[in-house]
Amino acid sequence: MKKFLDLGYQPLANSYLSKRNIKKSEKKFKLSIGFDPKSFLVSILNTVPKEKMFNKNYPYKSSESLTMRNQFRLLSSKIKKNFNPKLILEIGSNDGAFISNFDKNNVIGVEPCKNLANLTKKKGFKIFSNYWNTTLAKKITKNNKIDLIYSANTLSHIEDFDEIFNAIDIALSKNGILILEDPSLLECIKNGAYDQFYCEHLYVFSTMALEKILSKFKLKIFFVENIKTHGGSNRYYIKRNNNLMYKIDLSVKQNIAKEKNFGLHKLSTYKNFAKKVAESKKGLRKIFNDLAKKNKIIIGYGATAKSCTVLNYCKIQSKLIKFFYDTTSYKIGKYLPGSKIKIKKYKKLNISDVDYVFLGAWNFKDEIFKKEKKFIKKGGKFITHIPYPRII
Ligand code: JHZ
Secondary structure (H helix, E strand, O other): OEOOOOEEEEEOOOOHHHHHHHHOOOOOOEEEEEOOOOOOOEEEEEOOHHHHHOOOOOOHHHHHHHHHHHHHHHHHHOOOHHHHHOEEEEEEOOOOOOOOOHHHHEHHHHHHHHHHHHHHHHHHEEEEOOOHHHHHHHHHHHOOEEEEEEOOOHHHOOOOOHHHHHHHHHHHEEEEEEEEEEEEEEHHHHHHHHHOOOOOOEEEEEEHHHHHHHOOOOOOEEEEEEEOOOOOOOEEEEEEEOOOOOOOOHHHHHHHHHHHHOOOOOOOHHHHHHHHHHHHHHHHHHHHHHHOOOOOOEEEEOOOOOHHHHHHOOOOOOOOOOEEOOOOOOOOOOEEEOOEEEEEEEEOOOOOOOOOOEEEEHHHHHHHHHHHHHHHHOOOOOEEOOOOOOOO
């Protein structure tokens, strides 16, 4: 692994604090990112034990956003239409945003975060509250193999590919389909979205890198869909090598060509990205400092895991952002890790209370701008660092 980016010491992104002044100082880890020229894999270089991140207190709920609910609904109808699976398994089912689009008898969820698993269990779904591994795969699929396995924003969170894919091999039926969805490395690098890197995101994948990983497990990508979620993601449709039911679509070649044209196979691309990230930090700090000098009131919108990286890397604290609005009940009343900025229950933006709003959830810009039409009409402004620091 060749290190190309250093984002400093960072707290755990989803460990929101219940008090601003905690007695013990927060545990931090070194967030640096590397590229492996052989496997084309981009990953963080120091990992945190999974139990520290994914446990009964996990705050993030997929169904908090209308965009995500709509995406899952659309995907579910596509799945029913194109594959008509008898049995579906979701790895990392979160609060059930995807599986709730299916009949309770046809779908199984795996979710290690107990608080989220319980929410979905209460709705009557079959959920296993465990980490995905071979033991669990054997237990779940003793009598019935799975026709379709789906996993969104989960593969990038799991360190051990052998364990994940050996378990998938156990669970998936002979002609079964695997659909994986994760942020696109191309979009991340193109958009200067360095905040896609935090403790939970061990990897940000390119099609090239994923193809190499899958080949070890006799799996093949046969279709790639570029989707807008989470700042630009790829949805990979995958089959076993010996499954002749699906031809390899042109989109696989095209995506790899796009990535190569951009230089995702070269270390120099990542070194240039690191330079841009350093400039982005300077630019964002300048915007905040200039506005603070003019006594402008700045708040944040969407206390995301990504914000943790930005705020701590750019050293933006409560002197510069008064508080964050967020809709997630678990986050409300708490403080963002590291920067210790308070999170308040979301209220529609009002120009008489706020001048500028930092878009923590920049990936939901369209949804947020629609919601805050009135604020924008009255001259309210947003600050973002994507694709470069600017005021909108
Ligand atoms: P959002 C999480 O990252 C963590 P985060 C995780 N590691 C991952 O991979 C991705 O999700 C998928 C709030 N919000 O989706 C809700 C509003 O308040 O960008 C959320 O707290 N109002 C699993 O945290 C946050 O913003 C709104 O109108 O970076 C969005 O978080 C909207 C739209 C959202 O993921």
